[in-house]
Amino acid sequence: MSTSSSPVYLVGVDVGTGSARAALVTGKGEVLQTCVKPIQTWNTQPNYYEQSSDDIWSAVCECVKNVTSGYAKEQIKGIGFDATCSLVVLDGQMQPLTVCPSSKDNQRNVILWMDHRAEEEARFINATHHQMLNYVGGSISLEMEVPKLLWLKRNMHDAVWTKVGAFYDLPDYLTFRATGADCRSICSAVCKWNYDAEERCWSQDFLQTIGLVDDLRVDSWRLIGTHVANPGAAIDGGLSRQAAQELGLNPGTAVASSMIDAHAGALALLGCEGPPGRAGDGGSLTSKMAIICGTSSCHMSLTKRPVLAPGIWGPYKHAIIPDLYLNEAGQSATGVLIDYMLQTHPCYDQLLKEHGGSNGKIYAFLNTFLDELAKKQGESSVHRLTIDLHVWPDFHGNRSPLADPNLKGMISGLTMTKDVQNLALIYLALMQALAYGTRHILQVLEASGREPITSILLCGGLSKNSLFVQTHADICSVPVLLPSEPEAVLLGSAMMGAYAAGLYDSLELAASGMGGSAKVVKPDLSDSTRDYHERKYRVFQRMYLDQRGYERIMKG
Structure with missing residues (x-):
C-alpha cells in the first residue's frame, strides 16, 4: 500500500434495489461515514419494475456530498461504483429513453434486475442450446440483460429499439455519468450480458443465433460497449468536471471500473479473515463462499480452474479478481x-x-x-x-x-x-x-468438480439475524464468518477506488488490505x-x- 503523511480516503457508492448509498472509507478499510437515499420504482403491472437513471444519479450525488462534507477534496483519492444488474436505456443524445410500454415517460428508462417481462425471450434463447449458455449453467435467466434486449426489440421496436443510443448495465452507467467515458466492466459484461471473457469479445455467433447481431455490432459494438475493462481498473481521465461539481469532489479524482453490487460485496467478504490461529475460520480465497443476502441472495465463489455446474452461472473469468473464475448462484427471494x-x-x-x-x-x-x-x-x-x-x-x-x-x-x-x-x-x-x-447449491458445485467450501461469509440485512446465520452454519456444516465491518458492499466499491487510485498494486491486495477480520459462528456438528x-x-x-x-x- 502506498503511504502518505496525510490521511487519504476513498468513496464507495452502492445502488441497491430501493436506495442509493455512499460511504467514506480509509485506506485500511475503516468506514467513517455512510448515507442512504431512497430511489423510486414503478411497478404498474405484474412482473414489470422500472426506475429512473436521473433519479438514481441524483440520489448518488446527494449521498456522496453528505459523506464527504467536512473533508478536504484533495484527500479523497478514488471512487468506486457498484449497482444492481439493471438495464439502462439512453437515446441518441444519451438521454433517458422509456422502457415502459404503457407510458411515454422517458424518466422510466431502467428495467430493474427483478423485472420478469422477458420470460418468453429467455425461453427462446435457451431453446437454441448455444454453447455460450454453458457459462450460465445451461440456462439464461430472464433477469439477465440479453433477454431484456430481445424483449425491447420485439415489443418496443419503434418506440425504443430504433431510437437507442446506448444500453448500459447500471454499474457501468454510473461510471459513464462520473467520467463521460464509455468504459464497460467485464464484471457486468461477462456475468449479465453473455460476453466471452476467454476471448475478451462479444460472441457474434451467439448474438446471430438469437437475432441481435446486426443491431448490436454497428460501430464496433457501440451500443453495448467497445472498451471492456477489468473491475477496479482506473478509467482514463477520472472524474469529469461536470460530475465533480455534482458530487462535490475534485475533477480527475480516480474512478474505478465498476462491479455489480453483489460482486462488490463478495470482493470485500473474500478479503476478510477470521481471527488468527482459529483452524477452519479463514482459508484461501478459493475455499470460501460469499453470500450477499438482502432482498435476494447471491452466492459467490472463486476457483483457479473453470467449473461448469448445471443451473449455476459461470465460470466467469476476471469477473471479480483477474485470472480467477467466478461461479455465481443465488436465490431470487430471501x-x-x-x-x-x-x-x-x-x-x-x-x-x-x-x-x-x-x-x-x-x-x-x-x-x-x-x-x-x-x-x-x-x-x-x-x-x-x-x-x-x-x-x-x-x-x-x-x-x-x-x-x-x-x-x-x-x-x-x-x-x-x-x-x-x-x-x-x-x-x-x-x-x-x-x-x-x-x-x-454447494452440493451441485462440489458434484461438478469444485473443491469443498470450508467457510461461508455473510453480509447484507439477513447477516444481522442470528437465527439465519446459525441455521446456515448448522445445515451447511461449515463455519460462518461475519465481517467486523458490516457494510461489505460499500467497502468493496471503496476497494476498487483504492486500487484505481494506486493505493494498492492489485485488487486482490486491496481486498486483503482493507477486508479486516470477522466473527466466527461455529456449526452444531x-x-x-x-x-x-x-x-x-x-x-x-x-x-x-x-x-x-x-x-x-x-x-x-
Whole structure:
C-alpha cells in the first residue's frame, strides 16, 4: 500500500434495489461515514419494475456530498461504483429513453434486475442450446440483460429499439455519468450480458443465433460497449468536471471500473479473515463462499480452474479478481420472502404494535420466542420444532441450481392456528428452507468438480439475524464468518477506488488490505442435529419432485 503523511480516503457508492448509498472509507478499510437515499420504482403491472437513471444519479450525488462534507477534496483519492444488474436505456443524445410500454415517460428508462417481462425471450434463447449458455449453467435467466434486449426489440421496436443510443448495465452507467467515458466492466459484461471473457469479445455467433447481431455490432459494438475493462481498473481521465461539481469532489479524482453490487460485496467478504490461529475460520480465497443476502441472495465463489455446474452461472473469468473464475448462484427471494411471510400472517399487526413498529424488532422477538419454546418443549435444538412443518422457498422462482423462474413456493404442515407460535414456526421453517437451498447449491458445485467450501461469509440485512446465520452454519456444516465491518458492499466499491487510485498494486491486495477480520459462528456438528437436518433435507428435495409430479398430473 502506498503511504502518505496525510490521511487519504476513498468513496464507495452502492445502488441497491430501493436506495442509493455512499460511504467514506480509509485506506485500511475503516468506514467513517455512510448515507442512504431512497430511489423510486414503478411497478404498474405484474412482473414489470422500472426506475429512473436521473433519479438514481441524483440520489448518488446527494449521498456522496453528505459523506464527504467536512473533508478536504484533495484527500479523497478514488471512487468506486457498484449497482444492481439493471438495464439502462439512453437515446441518441444519451438521454433517458422509456422502457415502459404503457407510458411515454422517458424518466422510466431502467428495467430493474427483478423485472420478469422477458420470460418468453429467455425461453427462446435457451431453446437454441448455444454453447455460450454453458457459462450460465445451461440456462439464461430472464433477469439477465440479453433477454431484456430481445424483449425491447420485439415489443418496443419503434418506440425504443430504433431510437437507442446506448444500453448500459447500471454499474457501468454510473461510471459513464462520473467520467463521460464509455468504459464497460467485464464484471457486468461477462456475468449479465453473455460476453466471452476467454476471448475478451462479444460472441457474434451467439448474438446471430438469437437475432441481435446486426443491431448490436454497428460501430464496433457501440451500443453495448467497445472498451471492456477489468473491475477496479482506473478509467482514463477520472472524474469529469461536470460530475465533480455534482458530487462535490475534485475533477480527475480516480474512478474505478465498476462491479455489480453483489460482486462488490463478495470482493470485500473474500478479503476478510477470521481471527488468527482459529483452524477452519479463514482459508484461501478459493475455499470460501460469499453470500450477499438482502432482498435476494447471491452466492459467490472463486476457483483457479473453470467449473461448469448445471443451473449455476459461470465460470466467469476476471469477473471479480483477474485470472480467477467466478461461479455465481443465488436465490431470487430471501429477505423479501421473510418479510412477505411475516406481513401476511394474521398476527402481524399485533406484533408490530407490541415490538416497536419494525420488522427487525419482530425478528429479534421471534428468535427469542423460539429459544424459549424449544426449552419449554424439552427440545435440545430449536430446529426440532419444525419436525412436521416444511417449506419449499421458491415463491419467486428458482435462480439456482434448478434455474426455473416458474417454480412456486410450497408449505407442508399448515393448520388453522394463527397465533404467534404459528408464525414463529413458519418463520423458522422458512429460515431452514433458505439454508437448505444454499446446501443444494454447494452440493451441485462440489458434484461438478469444485473443491469443498470450508467457510461461508455473510453480509447484507439477513447477516444481522442470528437465527439465519446459525441455521446456515448448522445445515451447511461449515463455519460462518461475519465481517467486523458490516457494510461489505460499500467497502468493496471503496476497494476498487483504492486500487484505481494506486493505493494498492492489485485488487486482490486491496481486498486483503482493507477486508479486516470477522466473527466466527461455529456449526452444531452433533450427530443428532446432523441427522435431523439430513432428514429434513430429504423432505426438502422431495417437495421439489412432488411439485413436478403435480405439474405432470395437471398437464394430463
